Amino acid sequence: MGFENIKVVSFACYGTLIDWDYGAQLALLEILADKSGSIDIETFQFRWEDEHFQVMLQPWQPFRDCLRRSLRATLEHFGESYSEADGDRFVASVTEWLPFLGAQATLKRLKGAYRLAVLSNADNDLVKESLARQLGVEFDWQITAEDLKVHKPHRTFFEQAQRILGVEPHQILHVAHGMRYDMTPAQQLGWGTMWVNRRGEGLGDVRQPDHTVIDLHELSDLIPV
Numbered sequence: 001m002g003f004e005n006i007k008v009v010s011f012a013c014y015g016t017l018i019d020w021d022y023g024a025q026l027a028l029l030e031i032l033a034d035k036s037g038s039i040d041i042e043t044f045q046f047r048w049e050d051e052h053f054q055v056m057l058q059p060w061q062p063f064r065d066c067l068r069r070s071l072r073a074t075l076e077h078f079g080e081s082y083s084e085a086d087g088d089r090f091v092a093s094v095t096e097w098l099p100f101l102g103a104q105a106t107l108k109r110l111k112g113a114y115r116l117a118v119l120s121n122a123d124n125d126l127v128k129e130s131l132a133r134q135l136g137v138e139f140d141w142q143i144t145a146e147d148l149k150v151h152k153p154h155r156t157f158f159e160q161a162q163r164i165l166g167v168e169p170h171q172i173l174h175v176a177h178g179m180r181y182d183m184t185p186a187q188q189l190g191w192g193t194m195w196v197n198r199r200g201e202g203l204g205d206v207r208q209p210d211h212t213v214i215d216l217h218e219l220s221d222l223i224p225v
Contacts, residue, residue, distance in 0.1 A: 012176035023097025
């Protein structure tokens with residue numbers, strides 16, 4: 001798929017524009033520092049990512065509660081206790097997570113040529129504050145699971161988002177790091193897809209996205225304005 005028909009460029013927020021991995025890791029390290037055991041952070045974070053995805057497959061609930069549930073399940077898996085203070089600390093960290101290099105410049109470059117949307121599982125206030133604090137670029141749409149009462153990767157999220165965007169599937173280019181959260185359901189609806197593959201991951205049996213870039217700098221160079 002080329003870019004000649006694209007009218008809307010949509011982005012996942014955390015993991016694509018905002019550094020989800022590093023931000024979450026710092027917050028998890030602080031939480032683990034108060035625990036009795038010695039847990040490898042990469043092992044812990046990998047388990048937490050899986051727990052969090054499983055929560056996203058369930059019926060909608062506020063993102064804050066999803067973070068708390070996945071954190072609690074992960075701590076208990078490693079034999080550690082969970083407190084409400086742990087959950088509060090984790091949730092409070094979200095808007096402090098920093099953007100990826102090139103995110104702001106890329107959005108500003110695209111802003112004049114395309115309409116921009118952000119699609120997120122996070123609560124409205126968290127997304128709004130993250131975008132304002134970390135990026136300072138106004139999107140045409142902010143569409144969240146809180147609005148739609150369904151999480152990504154459910155197909156219904158993307159179906160409802162498309163109705164809000166008011167364009168045909170081939171007129172949307174969805175940019176995301178998350179293959180299972182974003183790329184697969186967007187492909188199923190016929191959206192254009194651009195995978196931000198920072199880790200150099202293999203696809204396995206997963207369908208090839210329309211475009212693959214290693215970072216937002218490459219994305220900016222690739223999309224015409």
